[in-house]
Amino acid sequence: MTTLFIKNMVCNRCIMVVQNELDKFDLEVKNIRLGEAILDKEPTTEEKDKLEKALILLGFEVIDDRKSLIIEKIKNIIIDLVHHQDNDTKKNLSDILSCKLHHDYNYLSNLFSEIEGTTIEKYFIAQKIEKVKELLVYDELSLSEIAFRLNYSSVAYLSNQFKKVTGLTPSHFKQIREDKRKSLDKV
Structure with missing residues (x-):
């Protein structure tokens, strides 16, 4: 399992939008809530890059650094x-x-x-x-x-x-x- 931390998720609609994007990439989601999505397995580098680009277009951003x-x-x-x-x-x-x-x-x-x-x-x-x-x-x-x-x-x-x-x-x-x-x- 791996956790993606996602910036700008503020409501239930955001959860739904992120869930739909993850589904498009066939990434198995164990749990999703404001700011994070727990995935069944680590996405490949290519999947992660494509997902990050798709999320940015929707106003979200995957967070990698600890302070952010x-x-x-x-x-x-x-x-x-x-x-x-x-x-x-x-x-x-x-x-x-x-x-x-x-x-x-x-x-x-x-x-x-x-x-x-x-x-x-x-x-x-x-x-x-x-x-x-x-x-x-x-x-x-x-x-x-x-x-x-x-x-x-x-x-x-x-x-x-x-x-x-x-x-x-x-x-x-x-x-x-x-x-x-x-x-x-x-x-």
Whole structure:
């Protein structure tokens, strides 16, 4: 068995697209999840080169170096926490990352900042704000329900963070989205 680490896998659709590419090359997949595909056997150099080229065309990239791999794992853990789990955990992000990646958080934080040019915390906040936007657009939850679901201590804290990142209040963002949707309906 061998594991391919793949950059830019962020959702279930990405998993499906990568799975389809692997199937095209007749590579037996044991397991596939965000950021990695476990194959039954090592692909030949020629298969790997062709696969890498095909994945690049789809916006993905096979990762070979250790530092990039750690960065991608950090991103995948954060994306999974924010977008794919009802985040009912009260553990700190630093504890979650350290535990899952078996590295000291200071090392992970410094590496992430060095490679990405931003902090893990800012990346985490950006992902949470994207999730807030998504939930506001769906219009199924109140702002206090969104704040609770994403482990904000209060609606005020969520609103302040949202405004700091987007420049808009959540209600103004929602209004703009509704206005755009209405104008499209008139077309």
